[in-house]
Amino acid sequence: MTQLEMAREGIISDQIRVAAAAEGMDPEVLRRRIVDGTAIVCHNIKRQGGKPLAVGQGLRTKVNANIGTSKDDVSIDKELEKARVAVAACADALMDLSTGGPVDEIRAAIIRETDACIGSVPLYQAAVDTVLRQKKAIVDMTVEDIFAGVVKHLEDGVDFITVHCGVTRSTVERMNREGRIMEVVSRGGSFTVEWMAHNEAENPLYEHFDRLLEIVRPYDAVLSLGDGFRPGCLEDATDRAQIHELILLGELTQRAREAGIQVMVEGPGHVPIDQIETNIKLQKQLCHGAPFYVLGPLVTDIAPGYDHITCAIGGALAGAAGADFLCYVTPSEHLRLPTVEDVHEGVMAARIAAHAADIAKGVPGAREKDAAMARCRKALDWEGQFKLAIDPHKARSMRAESGVDEEHGACTMCGEFCAYKVMNERRDKQRSAAG
Numbered sequence: 001m002t003q004l005e006m007a008r009e010g011i012i013s014d015q016i017r018v019a020a021a022a023e024g025m026d027p028e029v030l031r032r033r034i035v036d037g038t039a040i041v042c043h044n045i046k047r048q049g050g051k052p053l054a055v056g057q058g059l060r061t062k063v064n065a066n067i068g069t070s071k072d073d074v075s076i077d078k079e080l081e082k083a084r085v086a087v088a089a090c091a092d093a094l095m096d097l098s099t100g101g102p103v104d105e106i107r108a109a110i111i112r113e114t115d116a117c118i119g120s121v122p123l124y125q126a127a128v129d130t131v132l133r134q135k136k137a138i139v140d141m142t143v144e145d146i147f148a149g150v151v152k153h154l155e156d157g158v159d160f161i162t163v164h165c166g167v168t169r170s171t172v173e174r175m176n177r178e179g180r181i182m183e184v185v186s187r188g189g190s191f192t193v194e195w196m197a198h199n200e201a202e203n204p205l206y207e208h209f210d211r212l213l214e215i216v217r218p219y220d221a222v223l224s225l226g227d228g229f230r231p232g233c234l235e236d237a238t239d240r241a242q243i244h245e246l247i248l249l250g251e252l253t254q255r256a257r258e259a260g261i262q263v264m265v266e267g268p269g270h271v272p273i274d275q276i277e278t279n280i281k282l283q284k285q286l287c288h289g290a291p292f293y294v295l296g297p298l299v300t301d302i303a304p305g306y307d308h309i310t311c312a313i314g315g316a317l318a319g320a321a322g323a324d325f326l327c328y329v330t331p332s333e334h335l336r337l338p339t340v341e342d343v344h345e346g347v348m349a350a351r352i353a354a355h356a357a358d359i360a361k362g363v364p365g366a367r368e369k370d371a372a373m374a375r376c377r378k379a380l381d382w383e384g385q386f387k388l389a390i391d392p393h394k395a396r397s398m399r400a401e402s403g404v405d406e407e408h409g410a411c412t413m414c415g416e417f418c419a420y421k422v423m424n425e426r427r428d429k430q431r432s433a434a435g
Ligand code: SF4
Pocket: 410, 411, 412, 413, 414, 415, 417, 418, 419, 420, 421
């Protein structure tokens, strides 16, 4: 039986127990949410040593970091370093999106490196195998190549796979009719659109969706229904192609659940702030409450170099409106493959967004952290502040760099005019006067 089928039978599996404990949640509550599809537990049963990760309603908003090589930048060591840095920065999941070099070796090394949840896009595998190994074009991928890529990743222990099943002839038709500035910006989406046009065929992952479900079943991995038509700029947001794809993803969500497979749905993309809440509500409505995994959303197109910030702004709003899983964006977005430092910055920005969302969602324990920080600030308790900080190392080193190391002293911002100090001294005077 799969996780979902066991949950339907009232069974609390070890995976549910472990994931619920990590959330400080009653496992029975998590089991019920898995049954109604509003939560999932990501864990490939073939994976050795991976930690099951719960995503969904009432749970802490999760953060994913994308890593992986490209054809122009291939270094296993660098990608492993990124994996270590992302996990040290408390990313909940890593997606290996490698498309350059020995991708099988890289994926295996990343899976070995960490017990964090791992995701991937198996279509890249099929594309790489076709282009680099068979020396053919992407459009020459066969249906068997595509499914072989899925099997390969699941056999390696990937916990969730992104599959662009909603990129169909009907969605492409809508995009062509409506016209878009950026057309398709998802890599997997663009491969699929090109393949369908060249082969005059339907997307195999849509046409043979039942076969995909049968393949996933023995691994009990999560299907992450990809958004091939996610808007790549504000002008393309919330258009017919995007919404048509979402309607299809909602239908596929239902079919997967009927087959006992857990599902999350991926979402935009570049979205103006005033459309974010609508996008989240539409997804939740059309996809029967399935956990929503968003890339960004990036709230403006004009900030290359700062897209971890444009993404964190959108991610906080999306999370507050109900998105469950945030995919980070690094300062390198739209410019280059991220560096190790970019990965750290991206995870921190996404974690800030996720925490801000958790406060708005009322996730237990989130707000209390802020209250504890306020108390430490008021008491000029620097050690306490560092411990509570989202990035303790950065906070500690910035204070150290200022040259002030007095244990309960003010900082260089206001020095002797420190408002906390003034108020604390006033309070102490009042206390001693009182007695
Ligand atoms: S000196 Fe100013 S900025 Fe620094 S801790 Fe005191 S009030 Fe805050």
